Amino acid sequence: MALLEINQLNRRFGGLQAISEVSFAVEPGIIKAVIGPNGAGKTTLFNLIAGSLPPSSGTIRFRNEVISGLQPFQIARRGISRTYQNIKLYPGMTALENVMIGRHIQSRTGFIAGMLHLPWTRREEAQVREHCLGLLEMLEIADLAEVEATSLAFGQQRAVELARALAMEPQLLLLDEPAAGLNIYETAEVGRLISKINSQGITVLLVEHDMSLVMDISHEIVVLSFGRKIAEDLPLQIQQNPEVIKIYLGEEEKEDAQG
Amino acid sequence: MRTCLPILLLLATVVLVQQLTQWTGTPFYLTQLTMAGYYSLLIIGLCLVMGYAGQISLGHAGFFAIGGYLSAMLTTRNLLAYQDHQLVALADRLGLLMGRHDFFGNEILALHPWPAALVAITTAIVVSFLIGVPVLKLKGHYLAMATLGFGIIIYRLVLGTPIFGEADGISEVPGFPLLAGLSVSGDFGSRVSNYYIAWGMVIIAMLLLLNLINSRVGRALRAIHGAEDAANAMGVDTARYKLRTFILSAVMAALAGVFLTHYSAGIGPSEAGVMQSVRYVAIVAVGGMANLWGALIMGVVLNFMSLRGMFGSYDDAVFGAILIAMMLFAPQGLLRLALLARIKNLLTGKKDGAA
Amino acid sequence: MTAELFIQYLFAGVTYGIIYAIVAIGFNIIYNTTGIINFAQGEFVMLGGMIAITLNALLPLPLAIAGAVLLTMLVGAMVEMTFIRWLKSPSVLRMIIITIGVSILIREVALHIWGEGVRSLPYFVGNEISTVNILGARISPQVLWVIGVCSVIVIALSLFFRYTMQGQKMRACAANRTAATLCGINPKNMVTLSFMLSAGIGALAGCVMSPITYTEYDSGTGLAIKGFTVAILGGLGNSMAAVAAGLLLGLLEAFSVSIVPLAYQDVIALSILLLILFVRPHGLFGRKDAAGLKEF
Numbered sequence: 001m002a003l004l005e006i007n008q009l010n011r012r013f014g015g016l017q018a019i020s021e022v023s024f025a026v027e028p029g030i031i032k033a034v035i036g037p038n039g040a041g042k043t044t045l046f047n048l049i050a051g052s053l054p055p056s057s058g059t060i061r062f063r064n065e066v067i068s069g070l071q072p073f074q075i076a077r078r079g080i081s082r083t084y085q086n087i088k089l090y091p092g093m094t095a096l097e098n099v100m101i102g103r104h105i106q107s108r109t110g111f112i113a114g115m116l117h118l119p120w121t122r123r124e125e126a127q128v129r130e131h132c133l134g135l136l137e138m139l140e141i142a143d144l145a146e147v148e149a150t151s152l153a154f155g156q157q158r159a160v161e162l163a164r165a166l167a168m169e170p171q172l173l174l175l176d177e178p179a180a181g182l183n184i185y186e187t188a189e190v191g192r193l194i195s196k197i198n199s200q201g202i203t204v205l206l207v208e209h210d211m212s213l214v215m216d217i218s219h220e221i222v223v224l225s226f227g228r229k230i231a232e233d234l235p236l237q238i239q240q241n242p243e244v245i246k247i248y249l250g251e252e253e254k255e256d257a258q259g
Numbered sequence: 260m261r262t263c264l265p266i267l268l269l270l271a272t273v274v275l276v277q278q279l280t281q282w283t284g285t286p287f288y289l290t291q292l293t294m295a296g297y298y299s300l301l302i303i304g305l306c307l308v309m310g311y312a313g314q315i316s317l318g319h320a321g322f323f324a325i326g327g328y329l330s331a332m333l334t335t336r337n338l339l340a341y342q343d344h345q346l347v348a349l350a351d352r353l354g355l356l357m358g359r360h361d362f363f364g365n366e367i368l369a370l371h372p373w374p375a376a377l378v379a380i381t382t383a384i385v386v387s388f389l390i391g392v393p394v395l396k397l398k399g400h401y402l403a404m405a406t407l408g409f410g411i412i413i414y415r416l417v418l419g420t421p422i423f424g425e426a427d428g429i430s431e432v433p434g435f436p437l438l439a440g441l442s443v444s445g446d447f448g449s450r451v452s453n454y455y456i457a458w459g460m461v462i463i464a465m466l467l468l469l470n471l472i473n474s475r476v477g478r479a480l481r482a483i484h485g486a487e488d489a490a491n492a493m494g495v496d497t498a499r500y501k502l503r504t505f506i507l508s509a510v511m512a513a514l515a516g517v518f519l520t521h522y523s524a525g526i527g528p529s530e531a532g533v534m535q536s537v538r539y540v541a542i543v544a545v546g547g548m549a550n551l552w553g554a555l556i557m558g559v560v561l562n563f564m565s566l567r568g569m570f571g572s573y574d575d576a577v578f579g580a581i582l583i584a585m586m587l588f589a590p591q592g593l594l595r596l597a598l599l600a601r602i603k604n605l606l607t608g609k610k611d612g613a614a
Numbered sequence: 615m616t617a618e619l620f621i622q623y624l625f626a627g628v629t630y631g632i633i634y635a636i637v638a639i640g641f642n643i644i645y646n647t648t649g650i651i652n653f654a655q656g657e658f659v660m661l662g663g664m665i666a667i668t669l670n671a672l673l674p675l676p677l678a679i680a681g682a683v684l685l686t687m688l689v690g691a692m693v694e695m696t697f698i699r700w701l702k703s704p705s706v707l708r709m710i711i712i713t714i715g716v717s718i719l720i721r722e723v724a725l726h727i728w729g730e731g732v733r734s735l736p737y738f739v740g741n742e743i744s745t746v747n748i749l750g751a752r753i754s755p756q757v758l759w760v761i762g763v764c765s766v767i768v769i770a771l772s773l774f775f776r777y778t779m780q781g782q783k784m785r786a787c788a789a790n791r792t793a794a795t796l797c798g799i800n801p802k803n804m805v806t807l808s809f810m811l812s813a814g815i816g817a818l819a820g821c822v823m824s825p826i827t828y829t830e831y832d833s834g835t836g837l838a839i840k841g842f843t844v845a846i847l848g849g850l851g852n853s854m855a856a857v858a859a860g861l862l863l864g865l866l867e868a869f870s871v872s873i874v875p876l877a878y879q880d881v882i883a884l885s886i887l888l889l890i891l892f893v894r895p896h897g898l899f900g901r902k903d904a905a906g907l908k909e910f
């Protein structure tokens with residue numbers, strides 16, 4: 001049974017059909033990539049899955065439950081977490097505090113307990129801190145824990161965002177261009193990291209422009225163009241798909257012309 | 260613990276100030292310090308809403324007025340004529356009424372301050388809930404105007420309603436017997452004890468709020484302030500958090516209203532006015548928005564100066580000027596300015612100025 | 615209700631409604647060029663009335679009014695240049711607080727210059743007891759002045775925005791700042807101009823209404839709230855809708871006088887404001903996607 005099922009999804013922005021009749025499923029335990037040229041609707045798709053945008057029509061099911069129409073926090077509580085293409089960290093908070101927000105739904109201190117600073121909330125807070133420091137360590141930024149997150153270098157901010165998403169212990173992780181702006185070494189590192197995360201049982205849905213990364217680590221690929229799904233297959237097949245080649249050759253020709 | 264030391268310092272300061280007024284023979288300062296303490300209660304609550312949850316409220320004087328006016332009205336409304344009415348008789352039997360004699364020796368039978376305060380606070384909770392649900396969905400100018408509109412509605416209602424005394428307000432509000440021998444009232448004899456009641460409440464409130472902002476809840480609030488959608492995507496029920504914060508601050512404002520009204524034995528419509536709400540916002544802004552200590556210190560200092568009449572006929576102008584100057588030159592608050600940041604860090608024992 | 619009473623209420627409603635509309639248009643002009651709600655809008659109206667009253671001691675009425683309008687425009691320009699112009703992309707919260715502060719300062723200055731007393735300009739023609747008979751109802755000629763002058767303001771403004779170079783530049787800035795800058799328009803000057811324009815129309819309205827509504831140092835706040843209610847009712851930024859919304863609110867207030875006690879009059883307007891904000895924040899006539907509520 002699929003973990004995530006997307007069924008005839010549509011999303012319009014005024015006259016623009018950003019997502020058009022898109023359907024596909026994500027099996028549990030895999031890394032699935034969503035690729036497509038700029039403006040294809042990949043980020044919009046993520047926003048629809050995470051509930052940041054309501055769909056114009058169509059349904060999204062997660063573990064057999066319809067989640068389209070729910071609020072983002074409700075979807076997060078069902079086990080979907082995400083990172084953003086243009087990083088969204090909380091300004092004025094340290095890297096560690098940012099990651100600790102990721103533990104929000106795993107902890108339960110409320111207004112009363114928080115005000116009274118009860119012993120169990122102290123213990124809970126210590127556990128949350130411990131867990132998040134562990135994540136920062138895994139991402140090799142533990143030394144930056146107390147630095148204001150938005151003042152970090154770009155790659156480090158990406159890492160903080162990833163740690164925040166992982167802190168939720170999601171079943172499905174949505175990564176929107178995790179390697180954008182990184183050099184080849186860092187990109188390779190991110191690839192290894194995603195595989196490692198996946199090997200721990202977290203299903204990954206990945207948007208990425210770096211084709212070598214996508215081909216390296218993903219098990220299945222969906223291709224979007226102008227809001228439509230034009231292919232869905234294994235990486236090797238996608239590389240030979242004439243329609244996909246046409247889109248990407250078109251892209252390269254454009255880039256050549258610019259260069 | 261990082262909140263303990265500053266709280267102890269606050270306690271010591273409170274005691275020291277009282278001792279000082281005794282040694283220097285200036286106990287009359289205690290009156291304004293007590294009142295400033297009650298206003299601070301409202302101000303630190305508003306600081307939570309504005310600085311931490313990031314929601315502006317130009318209507319907090321409205322909640323103060325709900326607290327003050329309801330408890331004043333309920334404890335002064337003479338029920339002697341209705342003594343035989345079933346409800347009044349029942350309340351009397353339950354011990355909810357308090358008999359006394361007014362200035363001219365007339366007998367008065369009115370609601371006891373405890374149940375009156377309970378009604379006032381409950382009303383504040385209900386109203387802040389009903390207003391908060393739709394208002395907190397708004398942002399920016401819309402939020403500012405909606406809260407302002409709410410504040411003016413309350414102002415107009417107290418100003419236009421006979422049982423709230425219209426332009427005269429309500430006077431001759433009795434003292435509030437908290438415990439045996441301890442009563443919130445403006446009697447000269449109980450000036451010192453009232454100073455400690457007010458500041459005891461402030462210290463407790465500070466402790467609770469400091470705990471809160473250093474907890475999971477405070478973290479979530481700051482995340483909402485920083486990037487609301489990203490907080491929501493991480494599982495924070497942003498609407499509920501904003502609403503709870505709003506209600507908490509409304510309760511604190513109403514509490515301040517109840518106690519200050521019993522302390523000064525009356526309340527007038529200016530307490531519900533727009534200018535009053537704007538003042539509170541100004542003080543939170545000067546204190547540095549997301550800074551409970553800043554709000555408290557500025558709340559005491561500015562209210563004390565204002566209550567002592569130090570600004571003369573320029574009282575409102577001073578607050579207007581403060582507001583503008585703060586927003587033009589130091590939108591992060593005075594205590595965030597480089598020089599003062601260090602002092603603040605020393606006080607709170609934090610390494611990072613970014614709280 | 616008798617026919618005369620009806621007409622009396624009608625005129626009262628239209629008079630107040632069109633004044634609210636002028637204040638709302640003042641909000642809109644500044645909002646469109648800057649995205650700021652200028653909380654000091656009502657103070658411009660008060661200043662116009664007060665300055666005209668003072669000048670009228672020395673000058674004939676028309677000159678006094680002209681002088682008041684010009685001086686208030688100067689104040690508007692000064693407010694913009696002192697407090698707004700040099701801020702780099704300030705947050706909405708900051709702007710709100712600054713304009714509230716400005717409104718307090720203007721009010722306090724007015725209090726210290728003119729005191730707490732209620733003042734008014736003389737009636738433009740006749741006096742408080744002269745009336746014109748319209749369909750059997752007795753209407754003060756000043757009411758006709760208010761309606762007339764305000765209508766002229768509305769028409770002149772729409773012509774200004776449609777047909778003059780400056781007006782079109784301002785519209786260009788409102789529509790797209792960057793594009794306007796590229797075409798050689800200086801958006802900062804357009805902002806100053808918008809403050810002057812709002813101050814000017816506010817002041818003129820303040821002068822014509824002064825004989826019937828009187829002028830007090832703190833009469834601005836109430837007007838600002840009504841004006842904002844009307845601006846929201848019509849949809850922020852939409853001035854023609856503001857006129858319709860203003861008339862609607864004015865008439866509603868006038869006709870509810872017999873049902874709702876005078877002391878609670880403002881409560882009606884404010885409840886409408888809250889209701890609109892809660893259910894249709896983009897206004898009665900506005901489109902939802904055009905409201906840009908989330909842009910702040």
Ligand SMILES: Nc1ncnc2c1ncn2[C@@H]1O[C@H](COP(=O)(O)OP(=O)(O)OP(=O)(O)O)[C@@H](O)[C@H]1O
Pocket residue numbers: 013016018036037038039040041042043044045085
């Ligand atoms: N909130 C919005 N309002 C209006 N249009 C939008 C909105 N979000 C996205 N769009 C439009 O929808 C289309 C798809 O955008 P989307 O960001 O999903 O593309 P993408 O595949 O993520 O592109 P990229 O590779 O550049 O990140 C674009 O034309 C974009 O301009």
Ligand SMILES: [Mg+2]
Pocket residue numbers: 042043044085
């Ligand atoms: Mg994208």
